Amino acid sequence: MxxxxxxxxxxxxxxxxxxxxxxxxxxxxxxxxxxxxxxxxxxxxxxxxxxxxxxxxxxxxxxxxxxxxxxxxxxxxxxxxxxxxxxxxxxxxxxxxxxxxxxxxxxxxxxxxxxxxxxxxxxxxxxxxxxxxxxxxxxxxxxxxxxxxxxxxxxxxxxxxxxxxxxxxxxxxxxxxxxxAAQVTGFPINTKAPVAVAKPIDVPPSKTTKAVEPGFPGTIPALNGKTTQPEPAKTAKKPAAVAGSWRIQLGAFGSEANAKKLWASLQQKVDGLSGTTYSLVPAGNLSRLQAGPFANRSDAEAMFTKVKSAVVGQGCLIIAP
Known part of the structure; x- marks a missing residue:
């Protein structure tokens, strides 16, 4: 073998x-x-x-x-x-x-x-x-x-x-x-069209007709049986991580006013949170309330623990750079 x-x-x-x-x-x-x-x-x-x-x-x-x-x-x-x-x-x-x-x-x-x-x-x-x-x-x-x-x-x-x-x-x-971390990737193929090189190479065209990939990307099922069309794939590379850009997310809101109201309340209840800066990150129709920045994951986890301990049931996520 x-x-x-x-x-x-x-x-x-x-x-x-x-x-x-x-x-x-x-x-x-x-x-x-x-x-x-x-x-x-x-x-x-x-x-x-x-x-x-x-x-x-x-x-x-x-x-x-x-x-x-x-x-x-x-x-x-x-x-x-x-x-x-x-x-x-x-x-x-x-x-x-x-x-x-x-x-x-x-x-x-x-x-x-x-x-x-x-x-x-x-x-x-x-x-x-x-x-x-x-x-x-x-x-x-x-x-x-x-x-x-x-x-x-x-x-x-x-x-x-x-x-x-x-x-x-x-x-x-x-x-x-x-x-x-335990996932084995092997030799997966890139299903995107090949990127053009500076000097084109003559390649005989395939005799078969190029088909649209079913599933994703394509028509994606949405809530209550409706369907939505995904946005075109973005080819921009993800920026490199910057030291001190760890954050924690405290919630997602349809109203910025509600997000700011929660921030004001948490500042009074969570020790040290007032020393951070809040930001509202748009995500579709939502505003995601985030606080930071923290120098590293350990500092972000420390504040995460304080939030969870001070306010029972408060949602919180650690956002990596």
Missing amino acids: SLLAGPAVADVKAGVDAWSGGEYAKAVNEWREPAKKGDPDAQFNLAQAYKLGRGVKQDLKIAEQWYQRAANQGHLQAADSLGHLLHYQGRIKEALPLLQASSARGEPRAQYLLATELFNGVNIQKDWVRAYALMTRASAAGLAPASRNLAEMDKYIPLEQRQKGVALAGEIETATAQKR
């Missing part, structure tokens, strides 16, 4: 390089044999090709089969993608166990979809506190539809449950960070 492992990995990497250069059919040919021999990275990448219809004719049934085979071997990205695909096809009950596992690892799209199901309570027992917590985490990860749905949730979920949701979101953040 060790003799097969080296060449198989080499073939998978060669396929990734071909894919990155826009040679999708060549990439598929590189992955097919390793996938048949059981290489989970090749199986995952082959599933991606069939889902997108690049290098092969789009076939969601075949994509599902390859995702399943890779997921059965513990390939976490394949399990994530399989859950998304099943949900996209309306096979909610089949998707839920996968979405729950992905969500527990901190996968934002799974958190978004699971939060929607928990809010609506059609295919799973309704739980507005957990729904708000998961939607908060998905929003913090940058999913624009999640930010919009948080604003919608504010219209239905009582303030007390929203505050519990924010507190739970902090606990979820800590728990998922530990699981993400």
Whole structure:
């Protein structure tokens, strides 16, 4: 078996390089044999090709089969993608166990979809506190539809449950960070179009028609059965972390006046909080009340503990730079 492992990995990497250069059919040919021999990275990448219809004719049934085979071997990205695909096809009950596992690892799209199901309570027992917590985490990860749905949730979920949701979101953040650390990435392919180089390289066009990827990005289910279209993907790089930019989040409000009212109240109750600066960070229709900055995570955690001790039930999150 060790003799097969080296060449198989080499073939998978060669396929990734071909894919990155826009040679999708060549990439598929590189992955097919390793996938048949059981290489989970090749199986995952082959599933991606069939889902997108690049290098092969789009076939969601075949994509599902390859995702399943890779997921059965513990390939976490394949399990994530399989859950998304099943949900996209309306096979909610089949998707839920996968979405729950992905969500527990901190996968934002799974958190978004699971939060929607928990809010609506059609295919799973309704739980507005957990729904708000998961939607908060998905929003913090940058999913624009999640930010919009948080604003919608504010219209239905009582303030007390929203505050519990924010507190739970902090606990979820800590728990998922530990699981993400153990995740194996392998050789995942980049599903975005290749970036143009200074000197274009002539590559024969694929004979197949490029298809729109189903699921995400695409039509994303929103609350109460409605659908929303996500904003175009942003290609700007995340700025590097700056020392002293740790903050704590004290809540999310549809009204800035309510956020400022809470800030005034907390300053009187929490020792040392008045020495920080508050900011209102826009997120869709919400204003997120944050305080800081703190020099490091330890200082942020210290203030987090003071807030939780001084005001029972007060939601609080640690915001990394």
